[in-house]
Amino acid sequence: MLALAAQLATNGLISGSLYALLGVSWGLIFATTKIFHFAHALTLTVAVYAAVLAVGQWGWGLPAGFLLAAVVGCLFGVATERVVYRPLRRVNATSLNIFLASLGLLIAGESAVLIVFGPQARDLPGFPISGIALGPVAFTTVEGLWLAGSWALLLLLIAWLWWTRYGRAIRAVASNRELAQCVGIDPERMSLLVFGIGSALVGLGGMLLALRDTVSPTIGVQPVLTAFIAVFLGGIGSIPGAVLGGLVLGLAENMGGLLLPGHWQGVIAFVVLFSVLVFRPSGLLGVRTR
């Protein structure tokens, strides 16, 4: 029983780390721009497809594939902000309408990927999978990479946000957009920046996922839903909150297996979210109420 709990906790920590990365990738954009960027799922799909194509068909190495996913994700996210969202802001579109446009972009984009690449599932080849045993717990090399990769990226991002000029500027826009303008920060440029960074991160997160799961045109939706949950769990506007939210979510999903029958497994995440929204709408680390 104890060994099982330890194993489940490890599994929870592993998936929780990836959720944290996904959560932060979306939460950074949401906190700074207040755009409910549903099409983040499409960014993930596009980035991973580009990499799968490069690695699987053109014979690129896996590290190059990761790099490509980050670059493609970044460019795609920036393009989305420039081509779709900025024109909508210019005409004072409501946040609901911006959300709907994001939905539209997601539907259209997924369909385009399907038309071009077909519905069949693909694999991301080239990663040596084997088991690692560490005392009472065991995990695969893929999971090891999830853990290491997610935390490396998370810590890098947090360090950048806290200790650099532009990182600080982004936190400023997230905290108080008008005052940020008053001190001479251009929020439009910061929007581009967070779309670039968040989208690169979700591309990398998608690659980590693709090491384990097969890749299909709708691969992006489930992880991005998870990201929403992590962000709202932790409290919108708080990057550490999104990390915590991701971890809590991963742990809850896996530890829930101890208490709940099997068919609840897939819905635990949403049940957790439901409860948090009902009992603590501002999230675990949320500061802003309203």
Place this chain on the structure above:
Amino acid sequence: MDFWLHVVNMIGLFIMLGVSLNLLLGYGGLVSMAQAAFFGVGAYAAALSARDLGLPFPLTLVVAIVVTTLLAGVVTFPALRVRGEYLILLTLAFQMVIYGLMLSWVDLTAGRTGISGIPRPRLFGKTLVTPAEFLPLIAAGALVTFAIAYRIGESPLGRVLKAMRDDETATLAIGKSVLRYKVLVFCVSGGLAGVAAGLFAHYQAFINPFSFNLDRSIFLVALVVLGGTGNLLGTVAGAILFVGLPEVLRFLQARQDIVDAIRNLVFGLLLVLFMRFRPEGLVPEHARGRRRQGVGQPAPAVSVTGILPSAGPAHDGAGPALVAQGLRKSFGGIKAADDLSLALPRGKVTALVGPNGAGKTTVFNLLTGFLAAEAGTVSLQGEDITRLAPWRTVRLGLARSFQDVRLFERMTVLDNVLVALPEQPGERLGPLFFAPRRTAEAERRNRDQALGSLAFVGLADRAGEIASSLAFGEQKLVALARLIATGADVLLLDEPASGVDLQWVRRILGLIRQLAAAGKTVCIVEHNLEVVTAVADHAYFMEAGRIIAEGRPEELMADPRLADIYFGTSRR
């Protein structure tokens, strides 16, 4: 032939689903990403009750409707507290929970396999199997669903929903329980989706979770938005265009999944483009020909007393109409109200004056229940109203206006006033459907009353215009007409003259005097002491959450101590 009839049937089902969602989204302003989940739960309820319990057809439909209505009621409770992004996420989570259960609760739903062998319905001794045989049933279902939704949407009830959509706080301030209407619209929307669900299960004779996934919910939201929110005809047009037309693609002899993908591609792009260039959708809420209300009707002759409905019994007793005692409220260490007591004498205009940040608006919020006081009591006509919700205080005869007017911006001027009238039978489902004559008569009377209110403030000729298109001064007058329409005897006006030109100020002040002369008890918060002098009989002077002086406005202005507080003291 059967293929085309099938397409028509699918359009019928999507009309039902779209209409049910439009009530929620377009009228109530509540975004739901879970309409497919309700649809699915209803379908499973009908399928299981028909196959496993052996219930006959019309009963299974009733089961589907009851189940979806109840489920909607349950979901509403967490949803009541949230709006905007949170509501999107909450309904998204609900959609995923339901979909997850459909897939994994194999004992009940058979998982991915789905439920087959759903009995074909028998109606009038005939078993319905082919699309042609189903067509009359589905057409009837669509018609009834549309009629119900239309009846609700275009009634006083629909008007309250739109008010709630445009501004929840202002809806509370005209005495409508936002809570009640949210539960109501969620339940109605769920129930209407249940109609489609019951018919769908029998029509297909087979269901599995994939018809009820997130994509379907997204598709429904998109359909309603593209068709036009707040206009049910738009939803019909949307269903025909976006469910029907893509079927033409099938003749390209392409593979099914490619056909679907092309349809979704076009659909998604349209959604993006519409949000940019035509956010109101194909058929806008205020399409031409729908803006006739009140326009061209002669304004009724206006006498002040004639347009002043009274919510409760006339209170002509002695003593002040409203008394507050010992109110306290602080925000993070700043005392916004500090042992504050005041009384509003009946039929008089009282003013609350003082420098910015003295806590005047907070007092209004405490009196009307928008803020809960930490201590103290408020009584209206001798009755304790301290802990009441804002909408209840309005029903008891105490209403307030807002500094920033808070009109229902997407509604017409007339509807802005009309919606505020109390006790409208058409706001409840019972009279709306079962006492149509009483409802219609009340609506006629109310319309005259609202036009009267508008005529009183001099805006009867603008009745048909959209509220947001009016100049700010006119909006203030509409807000005043709306306040009068609540029928409250005690009116709290928050800076009625701020931000408007002098000519409007004079007009507004004149109207306030007339209201007092007609017996209303008025209290104004005002920064401008000239305004106060011109209109108020009595004034309280506030500073830092306390009342530090009271008297006639001229007396207060003559007090050098108050001038010091107002303009600041300085030692040069």
Place this chain on the structure above:
Amino acid sequence: MSLLAVEGLATGYAKKQIVFGVDLRVEAGEIVALMGHNGAGKTTSLKAIAGLLPLWSGGIIFDGEPIGQATSAARVRRGLSLVPQERFVFADLTVADNLELGAFSVADPTIAAAQREKVLTLLPVLAERRRQLAGTLSGGEQRMLGLGMALMRRPRLLLLDEPSLGLAPLLVERIMETIRDIARHDNLTVLLVEQNVRHALAIAQRVYIMRTGRLIVEETGAAMAARGEWWDLF
């Protein structure tokens, strides 16, 4: 030549016009007060001057250059700096971060560091609280921080929106003195929106009064003060 010259300024929010053609000018080294009752359009005018709201018509000339179409960031770089009426600190960031952000537009880190020393000497309370979140400071301290942030970027024209709002009388006095001292020592020009008439008159050389989006009075501070009471104007 005036440091700031505003001509026919018209602006508002979304579709709602608030300001209808305001002309005003501020000479270098002057402290000018913009007053008027609630909803008169003072804050809206300041926001338009700072570039937070678009100009609907009219022009803004700063130091001889038209800046009406420039972004707010470009205006800050030119030396025009607004301290808003509410939410004038980044509440969930530390005091130190707030000060750094105040100097965001200053590209040269050595200048920023020198300026930080100066501000911390001027407002010593901020030095004690560098590690604290700005939102946990008292109202008066937050005002000081807001002012300190603006000074970090060495502005030439400071736009202050009701710096005394919500402060106890003693603190109002202090903040006004601080503003006057800064203006004197650093040859700073100030355009001040203020409700507290006597305080404003105590430090302002000239006064504009607005009503419903238009200017109704322009006077010297002394002439204004000589009236003794102003019930008719507010």
